[in-house]
Amino acid sequence: MTGTFALVRLALRRDRLLLPVWIMMITGAIAATASAIGELYPGMAQRVALGVTIGSTPALQALTGPVFDATSVGGLTAWRATTLATGLVGLMSIMVVTRHTRAEEETGRAELIGACAVGRHAIPAAAVIVAGGANLLIAFLLTVTLIGQGLPGSGALGFGLAVGGTGWVFTGIAVVAAQVTEHARTANGLAISVLGLAYLLRASGDAAGVETLAWLSPLGWAQRVRAFAGERWWVVGLLALTGLLLVGLAALPARRRDVGAGLLPPRLGPSDAAPSLASALALAWRLQRGGLLGWMIGFAIGGAMFGSLAQSVGDIVNDNPQLAAILERIGGAGALVDTFLAAVMGLLGLAVGGFAVQATLRLQGEEAGIRAEPVLAAAVPRWRWTLSHLVIALGGTPIIITAGGLAAGLAHGVRTGEVGEQVLRLLGAAWVQVPAAWVPAGIAMLLFGLLPRLTALAWAALVAFALLAQLGELLQLDDWIRSLSPFAHLPQVPGGEVSAAPLLWLTAVAIALALVGVAAFQRRDLAGY
Amino acid sequence: MLLTSIVERREVWSATSYRTGFREAPMSGNPAILISGLTKSFGRVRALDGLDLTVDTGEVHGFLGPNGAGKTTTLRILLGLLRAGSGHAELLGGHPWRDAVELHRRLAYVPGDVVLWPTLSGGEAIDLLGRLRGGLDQRRKKALLELFDLDPTKKGRAYSKGNRQKVALVAALASDVELLLLDEPTAGLDPLMEAAFRECVTEERGNGRTVLLSSHILSEVEALCDRVTIVRDGRAVESGTLEQLRHLTRSSITAELDRIPDGLAELAGVHELAVSGSRVRFEVEADRLGGALRLLTDAGVRSLTCQPPTLEELFLRHYQSAS
Ligand SMILES: Nc1ncnc2c1ncn2[C@@H]1O[C@H](COP(=O)(O)OP(=O)(O)OP(=O)(O)O)[C@@H](O)[C@H]1O
Ligand SMILES: [Mg+2]
Numbered sequence: 001m002t003g004t005f006a007l008v009r010l011a012l013r014r015d016r017l018l019l020p021v022w023i024m025m026i027t028g029a030i031a032a033t034a035s036a037i038g039e040l041y042p043g044m045a046q047r048v049a050l051g052v053t054i055g056s057t058p059a060l061q062a063l064t065g066p067v068f069d070a071t072s073v074g075g076l077t078a079w080r081a082t083t084l085a086t087g088l089v090g091l092m093s094i095m096v097v098t099r100h101t102r103a104e105e106e107t108g109r110a111e112l113i114g115a116c117a118v119g120r121h122a123i124p125a126a127a128v129i130v131a132g133g134a135n136l137l138i139a140f141l142l143t144v145t146l147i148g149q150g151l152p153g154s155g156a157l158g159f160g161l162a163v164g165g166t167g168w169v170f171t172g173i174a175v176v177a178a179q180v181t182e183h184a185r186t187a188n189g190l191a192i193s194v195l196g197l198a199y200l201l202r203a204s205g206d207a208a209g210v211e212t213l214a215w216l217s218p219l220g221w222a223q224r225v226r227a228f229a230g231e232r233w234w235v236v237g238l239l240a241l242t243g244l245l246l247v248g249l250a251a252l253p254a255r256r257r258d259v260g261a262g263l264l265p266p267r268l269g270p271s272d273a274a275p276s277l278a279s280a281l282a283l284a285w286r287l288q289r290g291g292l293l294g295w296m297i298g299f300a301i302g303g304a305m306f307g308s309l310a311q312s313v314g315d316i317v318n319d320n321p322q323l324a325a326i327l328e329r330i331g332g333a334g335a336l337v338d339t340f341l342a343a344v345m346g347l348l349g350l351a352v353g354g355f356a357v358q359a360t361l362r363l364q365g366e367e368a369g370i371r372a373e374p375v376l377a378a379a380v381p382r383w384r385w386t387l388s389h390l391v392i393a394l395g396g397t398p399i400i401i402t403a404g405g406l407a408a409g410l411a412h413g414v415r416t417g418e419v420g421e422q423v424l425r426l427l428g429a430a431w432v433q434v435p436a437a438w439v440p441a442g443i444a445m446l447l448f449g450l451l452p453r454l455t456a457l458a459w460a461a462l463v464a465f466a467l468l469a470q471l472g473e474l475l476q477l478d479d480w481i482r483s484l485s486p487f488a489h490l491p492q493v494p495g496g497e498v499s500a501a502p503l504l505w506l507t508a509v510a511i512a513l514a515l516v517g518v519a520a521f522q523r524r525d526l527a528g529y
Numbered sequence: 530m531l532l533t534s535i536v537e538r539r540e541v542w543s544a545t546s547y548r549t550g551f552r553e554a555p556m557s558g559n560p561a562i563l564i565s566g567l568t569k570s571f572g573r574v575r576a577l578d579g580l581d582l583t584v585d586t587g588e589v590h591g592f593l594g595p596n597g598a599g600k601t602t603t604l605r606i607l608l609g610l611l612r613a614g615s616g617h618a619e620l621l622g623g624h625p626w627r628d629a630v631e632l633h634r635r636l637a638y639v640p641g642d643v644v645l646w647p648t649l650s651g652g653e654a655i656d657l658l659g660r661l662r663g664g665l666d667q668r669r670k671k672a673l674l675e676l677f678d679l680d681p682t683k684k685g686r687a688y689s690k691g692n693r694q695k696v697a698l699v700a701a702l703a704s705d706v707e708l709l710l711l712d713e714p715t716a717g718l719d720p721l722m723e724a725a726f727r728e729c730v731t732e733e734r735g736n737g738r739t740v741l742l743s744s745h746i747l748s749e750v751e752a753l754c755d756r757v758t759i760v761r762d763g764r765a766v767e768s769g770t771l772e773q774l775r776h777l778t779r780s781s782i783t784a785e786l787d788r789i790p791d792g793l794a795e796l797a798g799v800h801e802l803a804v805s806g807s808r809v810r811f812e813v814e815a816d817r818l819g820g821a822l823r824l825l826t827d828a829g830v831r832s833l834t835c836q837p838p839t840l841e842e843l844f845l846r847h848y849q850s851a852s
Binding site for chain 1: 601605629634638646650656660667683
């Protein structure tokens with residue numbers, strides 16, 4: 001463990017912009033949610049009515065989780081914010097840990113550090129300390145800000161610890177993933193898949209009312225801390241302990257394996273390249289096809305799950321017309337099932353934006369990894385190399401979301417008995433997301449061309465768009481602020497009207513941003529060692 | 530028009546090369562690389578500070594200098610990976626940045642530290658890079674794999690440093706190109722492979738290819754290069770054939786004499802004179818050797834050893850004089 005402290009300082013220095021942005025976005029969003037709920041539902045009666053509605057709507061329980069206490073502002077805040085906050089701290093923890101472990105090993109910097117007077121566990125330990133510290137800070141800030149808004153202290157503490165604790169569990173998951181995989185990208189992919197699976201487990205458990213299913217997911221635990229609803233502190237202990245066990249588990253392979261190697265032995269490859277591997281685009285496809293397939297599978301599973309839940313929204317409303325009125329208020333106009341499906345498609349749109357950014361920033365990974373240099377030193381024009389990955393990013397987006405829309409349409413169609421029609425409607429609803437999801441990719445491309453050191457800001461933009469989309473309406477933000485998110489301009493389908501104009505101009509914005517980035521890269525120095 | 534401007538530039542270059550004390554080596558056609566007054570800054574770091582470099586077509590040119598002298602920076606500018614600051618750089622008659630793509634069909638590059646794609650096998654990487662450059666001779670690839678004793682089925686990270694280096698070398702040497710830009714290509718190769726590499730470069734030269742070889746291994750440079758350029762702090766401090774460079778160096782002389790001659794210490798070109806009893810030791814510049822010897826014979830020589838200059842000494846002198 002020697003040298004850990006120095007490494008922690010190094011990590012904090014490298015993350016001096018990124019970590020504060022994450023922490024501020026998460027705590028700020030939660031604080032705003034709490035105050036908005038206080039303003040929107042000041043009376044007990046309103047809150048209880050809302051709680052009854054949610055409690056009897058599986059689909060809503062799936063999206064945001066169960067309500068444990070609808071009588072208090074705190075209870076509703078916990079209901080609305082837990083899923084969002086835990087998802088974000090999970091993502092933050094995964095990215096921080098991978099960035100300081102696997103990514104370091106891959107670039108060979110870890111070797112340099114490992115050769116210094118630094119213990120074998122120092123690198124993962126430093127990453128765990130940084131991510132764990134960030135989660136602790138988030139827990140503290142959440143507690144303080146919620147108390148500052150006049151919410152009860154123990155509930156605020158419970159909520160803060162539930163969120164921070166979940167981040168801590170994903171710190172553990174990420175550090176394990178970093179040990180068993182060979183590349184930062186696969187480590188990230190593995191840990192984020194676990195996060196996605198945890199979300200789906202929790203969502204289906206909550207929707208179907210199967211408690212055991214929800215208890216399989218750390219995201220489910222966070223909700224079952226029951227902040228503001230008679231806190232169960234032992235669940236906080238469960239989160240803390242699980243994180244600790246995972247970190248300990250990660251220490252086992254770290255002791256045995258070699259620096260840079262994964263647990264699985266590398267396989268051999270062909271001695272000659274297939275004839276098709278002869279262009280920059282073929283290389284980009286080869287590098288990205290695995291990730292694309294993973295995203296498609298994830299979207300198919302998620303789409304099928306939410307599609308199969310949609311009809312239950314309608315069932316309840318048929319039973320209780322009073323509920324319908326309240327539901328309209330939290331969801332917007334239109335048929336409730338469609339509203340729900342439109343919300344699901346919005347989520348898929350945000351998620352596929354994650355793919356678009358990731359696939360675009362592959363350019364940066366290749367450049368920083370000095371794998372762009374041999375390609376550009378061959379007879380490949382810069383624009384062609386940039387476009388090769390951009391094409392995968394922009395072209396993969398509709399493919400992935402098609403998997404989600406198709407699966408949702410099939411699942412929903414089977415339940416309603418009109419498969420063909422639902423598939424078409426939901427495919428359409430999925431496709432309208434594409435232009436908005438392209439915009440963050442355009443931002444990533446712009447940053448790569450102009451400010452390659454700041455490409456992480458593309459992720460920050462995507463998270464900001466997600467927060468605006470998820471909370472903008474609830475927080476009653478000004479229209480102009482909400483319109484900063486490309487997703488705010490999308491038609492609400494299925495159910496709403498589709499007009500081509502926003503789709504066209506969003507596409508134009510995304511392409512314009514990307515082209516500026518391509519042009520800027522055309523002129524700048526390529527990074528070296 | 531182009532030709533005359535090249536000729537003009539060469540004259541400029543000749544003037545600067547006289548400054549460093551050399552006559553031009555005989556030219557065979559247009560130079561493959563022509564750099565004059567090249568600068569490049571990274572923020573406040575001045576990596577190149579008026580560099581001059583000429584590599585004639587068909588020669589193997591050694592490119593030497595201490596760490597951080599600017600060798601890699603020069604190569605990356607020639608490859609159009611970095612933009613030059615000011616000055617002139619020309620490569621195979623084209624502009625390194627503007628004409629990058631056409632030029633890259635005619636050259637191959639081996640970086641000093643090779644990184645491969647983790648999911649691609651070595652053989653796939655070789656084929657891919659060759660094809661991106663516009664084609665690759667499969668027979669030659671097979672022969673080179675054998676020569677370098679390289680297993681092409683391993684994947685990226687499974688290769689040792691030397692083997693990664695070999696992947697890049699095979700990819701470069703298997704292409705049919707006019708110019709090879711090699712940046713410390715043998716760093717990490719074992720002596721056997723180093724010998725194989727020398728064999729290849731000699732063969733390449735026999736085929737009329739031009740090679741710019743950046744290296745820290747003096748024996749390699751001595752064995753392979755027709756001419757060398759030494760850079761320090763982003764400038765060329767010495768350039769010429771190995772013969773010419775040797776000429777610039779000093780011989781060291783030890784002599785037993787009947788008497789110590791007067792004026793030896795004052796003689797131009799004599800350095801580091803040490804006298805102990807009837808014994809003198811000193812270093813003398815090559816073109817002053819005659820005068821010094823005359824003085825010694827006049828003083829009655831009982832024994833004399835004259836050590837010819839080594840390149841090593843010359844290089845070290847240039848490397849060190851920075852500090
Ligand atoms: N991307 C960069 N940013 C800042 N400084 C750089 C960059 N690349 C090179 N330099 C600086 O430019 C100078 C020349 O570096 P260069 O890599 O060309 O040296 P070199 O002659 O290849 O050295 P070596 O023998 O160690 O390979 C060094 O001072 C180096 O620190
Ligand atoms: Mg170098």
